[in-house]
Amino acid sequence: MMREKIPDKNKAISLILCSKHDINYTLSLEVNKNSTNTIVRNIYESFRMLGEASLVNRGIGSPDHATCINELFKLDVKTLRPLQIIDGLRKLRHNINYYGYISSISEAEDAISIAKSCFNSLFAEIDKIIGRIKQKRVYLTIDDSPSENTMEKIDFLFDKKIPAFLFCIGKMLEKNPEPIIHAIKRGFIIGNHSYSHTHFSEIPLESAYFEIEKGDKVIEEVYKKANEKRDFKLFRFPYGDKGGKNKEKIQECLRKLGYSQKPFSGINYDYFKEYRLDKDSDVFWTFDTEDYKSDLPKILKHMEEVNPAQGGSLLDFSSKDIILMHDTKNKEKFFKIIEELEKRAIFEGVKGLDS
Secondary structure (H helix, E strand, O other), X not given: OOEEOOOOHHHHHHHHHHHHHHHHHHXXXXXXOOXXXXXXXXXXXXXXXXXXXXXXXXXXXXXXHHHHHHHHHOOOOOXXXXXXXXXXXXXXXXXXXXXXXXXXXXXXXHXXXXXXXXXXXXXXXXXXXXXXXXXXXXXEEEEEEOOOOHHHHHHHHHHOOOOOEEEEOHHHHHHOOHHHHHHHHOOOEEEEOOOOXXXXXXOOHHHHHHHHHHHHHHHHHHHXXXXXXXOOOOEOOHHHOOOHHHHHHHHHHXXXXXXXXXXXXXXXXXXXXXXXXXXXXXXXXXEEOOOOOOOHHHHHHHHOOOOOOOOOOOOOOOOOXXXXXXXXXXXXXXXXXXXXXXXXXXXXOOOXXXX
């Protein structure tokens, strides 16, 4: 029996985010005889939470699983498999919970197929109905440019009207300036990522100055070749290593050369201010995609974390985020991460390249 209640948008949002988190986790599991029931139950529960979210958003509370699933059938969405097939998961889950049924590997694989065929479309539709305000604003920063496929990445971002800040390694830029010249002409901002990408805490102070100044000169030359004015001087330390005991002297060097965080505003995390990251002349990050070491399911899971172990959360709208990505060889992974970020955030930039 359904109970009329006060509409609870916050609970509805919480439900759909939990459902997204659970589906991403479940799809990362290996299918074997020990995981089949977990996979079936989790996928079913993810669908059920979507239905419950729709009901809660309208002020309707119901303990009845069938009502939650039937709520999904009312939606006008296109899916690769009929929505009614989800009811089969409900019955299968009932047998697992109440009769000790052990689902087969083929049943678990079918549940995965249903999830891949239907979940994203349902999630997007309910997300739209609830009206979750996607106000998360982010700055996209990309380290270690240029690479062998930087040109393709620039065109991909430009076509999507996504602004980005590219932090370039000087010696690599000397060898391969064309992609960065192309990026400058398309309105992207180029930052200094040192000349040779070294740990600043492990080199003498004079070497640190050289790394900054040499990288700076290389970027100046590239801007001249692009016939564009260099409006901002941005620096990011390799590995986020600010120089250890020499930090303050290195910061002074950056200030004298005109480096600042000028384009980046609205970073309101307490830890960012506590460690005075907002006062330094280099550009740090608040959200590390870990694209250089993690596979895609782990990266997507990280995007849905409410309280990550380090850095900010894409679900915390009280602060903007500085996204860290890398110009790696795996361009397809890069494209996919950007597409997932695009679903969750609005990219900010300068020079009218904002989306």
